[in-house]
Each structure stands twice: as structure tokens, then as C-alpha cells.
Amino acid sequence: MRVWRRNYSGRATRRKYYRPSMTEPLIVAENLRKRFGEFTAVDGIDVQVQKGEAFGFLGPNGAGKSSTMRMIACVSPVTSGHLRVFGLDPATHGAAIRRRIGVVPQLDTLDVELSVQENLWLYGRFFDLPRAEAKRRAAELLEFAQLTERAKSVVETLSGGMKRRLSIARSLINEPELLLLDEPTTGLDPQARHVLWDRLYRLKQQGVTLVLTTHYMDEAEQLCDRLVVMDQGKIVAEGSPRSLIEQYATREVLELRFAADGNEAAFPKLEGIGDRQELLPDRVLVYADDGEHALAEAHRRGLEPESALVRRASLEDVFLLLTGRSLVD
Amino acid sequence: MTTPGAFRVASWSLTAYRRFWRLNLLSSLVQPMLYLLGLGVGVGSLVDRNVGSGDVLGSVSYVAFVAPGLLITTAMALGAGESMWPVMGGLTWQRGYHGIAATELEARDIVLGHATWMAVRCGIAAAAVALALACFGETRSWGLIPGVLVAILVGLSFAMPIMAFSIGVKLDGAFAGVQRFLIIPLFLFGGAFYPLTQLPTLVQWIAKFFPLWHGVVVARDFSLGTVDWPGVAGHLAYISVWIAAGIWVATVRLRGKLYP
Ligand SMILES: Nc1ncnc2c1ncn2[C@@H]1O[C@H](COP(=O)(O)OP(=O)(O)OP(=O)(O)O)[C@@H](O)[C@H]1O
Ligand SMILES: [Mg+2]
Numbered sequence: 001m002r003v004w005r006r007n008y009s010g011r012a013t014r015r016k017y018y019r020p021s022m023t024e025p026l027i028v029a030e031n032l033r034k035r036f037g038e039f040t041a042v043d044g045i046d047v048q049v050q051k052g053e054a055f056g057f058l059g060p061n062g063a064g065k066s067s068t069m070r071m072i073a074c075v076s077p078v079t080s081g082h083l084r085v086f087g088l089d090p091a092t093h094g095a096a097i098r099r100r101i102g103v104v105p106q107l108d109t110l111d112v113e114l115s116v117q118e119n120l121w122l123y124g125r126f127f128d129l130p131r132a133e134a135k136r137r138a139a140e141l142l143e144f145a146q147l148t149e150r151a152k153s154v155v156e157t158l159s160g161g162m163k164r165r166l167s168i169a170r171s172l173i174n175e176p177e178l179l180l181l182d183e184p185t186t187g188l189d190p191q192a193r194h195v196l197w198d199r200l201y202r203l204k205q206q207g208v209t210l211v212l213t214t215h216y217m218d219e220a221e222q223l224c225d226r227l228v229v230m231d232q233g234k235i236v237a238e239g240s241p242r243s244l245i246e247q248y249a250t251r252e253v254l255e256l257r258f259a260a261d262g263n264e265a266a267f268p269k270l271e272g273i274g275d276r277q278e279l280l281p282d283r284v285l286v287y288a289d290d291g292e293h294a295l296a297e298a299h300r301r302g303l304e305p306e307s308a309l310v311r312r313a314s315l316e317d318v319f320l321l322l323t324g325r326s327l328v329d
Numbered sequence: 330m331t332t333p334g335a336f337r338v339a340s341w342s343l344t345a346y347r348r349f350w351r352l353n354l355l356s357s358l359v360q361p362m363l364y365l366l367g368l369g370v371g372v373g374s375l376v377d378r379n380v381g382s383g384d385v386l387g388s389v390s391y392v393a394f395v396a397p398g399l400l401i402t403t404a405m406a407l408g409a410g411e412s413m414w415p416v417m418g419g420l421t422w423q424r425g426y427h428g429i430a431a432t433e434l435e436a437r438d439i440v441l442g443h444a445t446w447m448a449v450r451c452g453i454a455a456a457a458v459a460l461a462l463a464c465f466g467e468t469r470s471w472g473l474i475p476g477v478l479v480a481i482l483v484g485l486s487f488a489m490p491i492m493a494f495s496i497g498v499k500l501d502g503a504f505a506g507v508q509r510f511l512i513i514p515l516f517l518f519g520g521a522f523y524p525l526t527q528l529p530t531l532v533q534w535i536a537k538f539f540p541l542w543h544g545v546v547v548a549r550d551f552s553l554g555t556v557d558w559p560g561v562a563g564h565l566a567y568i569s570v571w572i573a574a575g576i577w578v579a580t581v582r583l584r585g586k587l588y589p
Contacts, residue, residue: 036589075430075588099433109428113345122341126432128331174432 024087026051026178026209027072032081034067034233041067043233044081051177054200054210056220056227058315060323063230065213066106069182072211073103085178099127102176106183106213108167112156116147119155120170127174137173144199145169161192168196172203179203181212185219197222217315227315231323241315248321249313250275252291256284256298256305266303273297278320287317334434338442339449341425346450357457361399365465368395368522385524389553396468397548398521400458400476401483404451405541408484409491409512411447413504416495420586427587436584440576443492444485451484452477472551479551479565483544486568487512489575496582515541540568 027049034042042064049055057065070076072085074094083090085097110119117138124134142148145165155163168184184200185193193216200223204210214220220227221241229237229244237244254274258266267279274288288294291310298305346353373391376382386394419426419439426439458480459473491507498504518532519541525533536542543564550556 073431075427077588095433095435098431103431105427105431107424107427109424109431111341111345111423111425111428113348113423118344122344123428123432125332125337125340126429126434128337128433 025049026053026086027055027211028082028084029068029072030082032068032071032083033079034064034071034076035079040233042071042079045228045230045233045235047228047235049209049211051209052204052207054204054212054223054225056224057211057213057230058215058217058220058227058319059213059230060215060319062232064233065230066182068230069180069211069213073101073180074098075103099174100177102171102174102179104167104171104179104181104184106186108163110155110163110166110170113154115152115154116158116166117142117151119166120173123170124173129173134173137175141169141172144172146195161188164188165192165196168199176208178209178211181210183213183215185214185216193219217319220315229315229319229322236322237318244315244318245313247318249317250287251289251313252287253311253313253317254286254288254291254294254298255307255309255311256286256303257282257307258284258303259306262306266305269301269303270298273301276321280320285317285320287313287321333441334438335441335445337434338429338438339445341429342442342446343449354453354457357403357454358461361403361458361461362464364399365392365396365461365468368392369465369467385526387553387555390467392465392467393553394549395522396462397472397476397552398545400455400462400473400480401541401544401548402516402519402521403458404455404480404484404544405487405515406512407454408447408451408486408488409507411450412443412488412491413495413498413507414501416443416492417498417501417504420496420583426583430587436587437580439587440489440492440580440583443579444489444572444576447485447488448481451481451488455480455484468552470552470554472548472554475551476548479544479548482565482568482572483540486540486544486571486575489572489579491575493575493579493582496579496586511539515539520545540571543567 025048027047029045029047031044031046032042033040033044045068047068057068059065067076071078071083071090074085074090074097077091086100088097090097111122114122120138120141121131121134124137125131129137142151145168147162147165147169150158150162155166158166164184164187168181171179171181181200185196188196197219200210210223212223224241226240227238227244228235237248239247256266257263263279263282263284267277267284270277270284270286274286274294276287278285278287286294286298295308295310298308369392373395376386376391382391429439430436455477459477462468462473494507495504515536518528519536519539521541525536525542528536547561547564550561
């Protein structure tokens with residue numbers, strides 16, 4: 001593996017100096033573990049992310065997504081196992097790796113007392129960009145994040161979604177080859193989320209490798225080429241969103257809601273309809289390839305739900321089927 | 330050519346400082362003036378009239394005796410204060426340190442960046458005090474210039490160990506304790522406003538343990554023109570040990586916090 005040039009280099013030089021082989025993935029983790037004292041947050045996971053890919057970590061609170069991301073970002077030492085990023089070992093080449101990645105942490109680390117553009121400029125300074133170059137890139141990124149009008153605003157005065165967009169813009173100041181996004185759209189309204197998805201899609205088109213964590217199924221389905229579902233520090237499934245749905249869920253899902261406390265009473269009566277049934281606090285799910293047919297059968301058995309909905313199966317269902325728990329609390 | 334990480338981190342503090350430097354500088358000028366007037370005119374006239382005070386103070390007026398004390402305590406208070414809440418904020422509230430740690434910089438750069446910035450801030454504040462002191466005939470002296478450099482060292486000798494402390498602080502109430510039980514007592518009993526010999530021996534030893542007194546002695550030597558070079562070297566070495574130890578412990582602790 002070539003050692004990365006120490007000084008900053010732009011994209012053009014990068015191509016000249018760095019020729020990734022098709023066989024070598026950007027991230028390789030084997031039996032990767034993270035322990036905090038007695039507690040095991042990441043429990044022996046195997047992951048490979050190829051260059052140019054959009055890869056997702058999906059899982060409930062406490063699954064170990066952030067812990068994994070932080071190890072990849074070289075801000076959390078590996079407890080045991082093997083981890084390589086760009087073929088380098090985070091334990092010995094942390095700074096060299098961090099120079100080439102962009103990080104959007106779960107919690108913003110913006111300086112709220114400074115202006116939007118100052119935050120970008122200073123972050124550029126941390127990567128030793130010349131002042132003029134930092135300003136040029138900041139201006140571009142403000143456009144990208146649709147924050148140009150707020151360039152001079154103090155960050156404290158921004159909305160939560162704007163701060164998130166600024167965090168993402170800031171993570172791009174060093175033109176990273178790999179972008180790590182820990183719950184990038186949590187707290188954003190639907191419109192802002194769609195804008196962000198579009199931006200991330202564009203980055204992917206430019207060849208940036210994306211690794212993200214999310215609670216949102218639609219986000220994973222929209223953005224990820226491939227993902228792993230994590231639960232209690234372990235990977236419980238892996239594949240493309242479509243293949244996971246095909247593998248673990250049925251084509252359609254029937255959602256039934258019964259009047260007050262009726263869900264539990266109705267649940268046993270659904271036995272045998274479709275492939276599988278799940279009782280949730282607020283509704284009952286019936287997994288069936290033909291949802292309408294399942295609904296007709298439920299009606300035939302004398303069940304009278306308050307509402308019934310047939311929809312396509314989603315990653316949410318995959319998660320529920322794999323872990324028996326709902327993903328979003 | 331790359332800019333040292335410490336300078337990149339310090340430029341962040343500089344940007345923040347630019348928002349309030351005018352007010353800050355003004356208070357750095359006004360505060361010593363008030364002390365000089367209060368202590369010089371009030372206490373000074375009492376002391377100087379007292380038969381025998383000249384022996385204790387080394388045959389100088391009280392104002393001249395106190396002036397270097399003002400220079401050095403100003404740096405101590407600034408270095409200490411700026412290494413409490415701002416450091417905790419960088420780790421817990423604003424989390425700016427975590428932001429830096431995600432770039433190619435690391436804990437050592439943050440600690441050295443803080444040291445660089447504290448040197449600048451203490452230098453500015455001490456220079457302002459020196460300027461105020463130079464306005465009065467009794468306190469005017471070329472020795473104020475090396476005195477500013479000593480003040481920078483003393484500022485760092487408090488800033489860096491206190492930074493190391495602040496990195497582990499869970500509740501910011503601890504800082505009020507540091508102010509009350511360390512900084513204010515040193516201010517009052519650290520030899521800045523009267524010779525340590527006036528105090529019981531045990532208190533003298535405690536005061537001598539901390540770097541403040543050593544800085545005051547050196548600064549006073551310079552401003553009164555009674556420099557004892559080997560003594561100066563010893564005091565400065567002692568102060569430097571505090572700075573080095575502070576930097577080292579702060580780096581180790583910050584690394585543990587930033588990269589759990
Ligand atoms: N620094 C730490 N010290 C001790 N325990 C930790 C630390 N960081 C994380 N943990 C624990 O590790 C587990 C996994 O946390 P992690 O943040 O990786 O989960 P996550 O999948 O990102 O969850 P969320 O969706 O809530 O962000 C949790 O039980 C958490 O309490
Ligand atoms: Mg998380």
C-alpha cells in the first residue's frame with residue numbers, strides 16, 4: 001500500500017498518486033469489536049465497503065452503529081479485530097486517514113458563537129487549506145447546502161435543520177474520498193431530507209464513497225446500495241435493500257388497527273393468515289404476498305379493524321422480522 | 330509547507346476573540362489602573378508612612394512594590410479562567426474539540442493550540458497592564474518588558490495544569506471551587522501585595538509551591554532592577570516545570586476523552 005502524501009493535495013493530484021485496485025475495498029473490518037469496560041458495544045462484525053459505494057448501517061438505539069462509525073473515523077480505538085481504511089491501520093495512520101475522510105457526527109460540533117462561513121473557513125484551516133482556497137470551497141459548499149443567504153449569520157440563530165446542513169457542508173471542506181454520516185437527517189423536515197438525499201446522491205455520482213447510519217427505512221432504501229442491519233452489536237443481515245426485503249419479508253404487508261386494546265384480542269384470530277403475523281403496541285401486521293387477499297380472509301373471520309392498510313414491505317419490516325422489535329421507538 | 334497544528338487550532342480561538350477584543354482590552358487597561366489607585370493611594374500612603382516598611386519592601390514605595398504583582402496576577406487569573414469553562418465547553422457543550430479531533434489534527438494539537446492562544450492572551454493582557462503601569466512615574470520601568478514575558482509564563486503555568494483538570498470535570502461547579510480555593514487565596518497570599526515573609530512559615534511554603542510567587546519575584550527583580558540571575562533561572566525553570574507537566578497531563582487526558 002502506497003503511503004499517502006503528507007501535504008494536502010487536490011483531486012487532480014490525488015488521481016495521479018492514488019490508484020485503488022478494484023480488489024481492495026475502501027473499508028475492511030473483520031471480527032471488529034468495541035468494548036467499553038465490561039460492555040461490548042460492537043461484537044465482532046465483518047464489513048467491506050467498496051470504493052464508490054453507498055453503504056448503510058441500520059439498527060435501533062444502542063445497536064452499535066455510532067461506535068462502529070467512530071472506529072472507522074479513527075476517533076475510537078479498536079478493541080480487537082482487524083480494521084483497515086484505505087488499506088491503512090487506524091491505530092498507526094489515524095491522522096493520514098482522517099485527512100481523506102469527511103465526518104458528520106451524530107451530535108453537531110459546530111461553534112455556535114461563530115458565523116456560518118467562519119465555521120467553514122476554520123474547518124478548512126484545520127486541514128491546512130490556504131485561506132483563499134478555504135474561502136473558495138466554503139462559498140461552493142454554502143451553495144451546495146443552500147445556506148448562502150445565511151453565510152454571515154451566527155450559527156446559534158440557525159434552525160436545527162440548517163445546522164445539520166452546515167455540518168454536512170463542513171465535512172466536505174477537505175474534499176473527502178469517503179464521507180461518514182451518522183444519522184445525517186435526524187431532525188430534518190421531510191423537504192430538507194429530500195434535498196439532502198439529492199445532495200448525497202450527487203456526491204456519490206462524483207465518486208465519493210458514502211457510509212451512513214440511519215433509523216429511517218426510506219432513507220436506507222433511497223440512498224444505500226448495500227446495508228447491514230445491526231442489533232446489539234452484531235450484524236443480523238446484510239444485502240441490498242431490495243434483496244433484504246425479498247429475503248426476509250413478504251411482498252406486501254397488511255396493517256390492521258383495532259379499537260382500544262382490540263389489537264391483542266384480535267391477534268390470535270389472525271393465526272394462519274399470510275406467512276407471519278406481528279403484534280405491535282399500536283397495530284397488528286400480517287405479512288402476506290397478497291395483502292388484499294389477507295384482508296378479505298380477516299373479514300371472513302369476523303374481524304372488524306378500525307383501519308386496514310395494504311402496503312409494500314419495507315426495510316422496517318425486515319428489521320422487525322429479524323429482531324422482533326420495532327426500529328423507531 | 331504545513332502550518333503547525335497548534336497554530337491552526339489557535340486561529341480558531343483568535344476568530345472567536347475578534348468579536349470581543351475591544352471590550353476585553355479596555356478592561357485589561359482599566360482594571361490595573363483601579364488597583365493602582367486603590368492600593369497606591371489608599372494602602373500605599375498608610376504603608377509608606379509606617380516606620381520600618383522600607384526594610385520589608387526593600388526600600389521602595391508600596392506602589393512600586395505592588396506593580397509587578399499586578400502584572401503577574403493578571404496573567405494568572407486570565408490563564409486560569411480561560412482554561413476552565415472554555416475547555417469544558419470544547420468537550421461537552423459545544424464539542425468543538427471533538428470537531429477538531431475528527432480532522433487530521435489530534436489531542437496534542439488542541440493542547441498546544443490552547444497553550445499558544447493562552448500565551449497570546451496573557452501577553453496582550455500583561456502588555457495592557459504594563460502600559461497602565463508605565464503611565465505613572467513610580468511604576469514606570471524598562472523591567473516591565475521582561476515582566477510581560479514572565480507574566481506569559483505564569484499565565485501558562487496556571488492555564489495548562491488547569492486545562493488538564495478541566496478536561497475531567499463533570500460539573501462546572503468545580504470551577505467556582507478552583508477560583509475560591511486556589512486562585513483567590515493565591516492572589517491574596519501569594520506574595521503579590523506584600524512580602525511572603527509576613528506570613529506563617531507553612532503558608533509561605535504553600536505559596537512557594539505554586540508558580541505565582543516565583544513569577545512575582547522575578548518580575549519584581551526586573552522592575553526594581555535588582556536582578557539575581559541564578560535566582561531568576563531557578564524560578565523560571567520551576568515555572569516551566571508546571572507548564573510542561575500541565576501540557577503532558579492535559580494531552581494524555583484529552584486523548585482519553587476524545588478517543589474513547
Ligand atoms: N463512550 C462510551 N462509554 C460507554 N459506553 C458507550 C460509549 N459509547 C457508546 N456506549 C454504549 O455502546 C452502545 C452502543 O452505542 P452506539 O452509540 O454505538 O449506538 P447507536 O447504534 O449509534 O445508537 P443510536 O441509534 O441511539 O445512536 C450503547 O449501549 C452505549 O451506551
Ligand atoms: Mg448513534
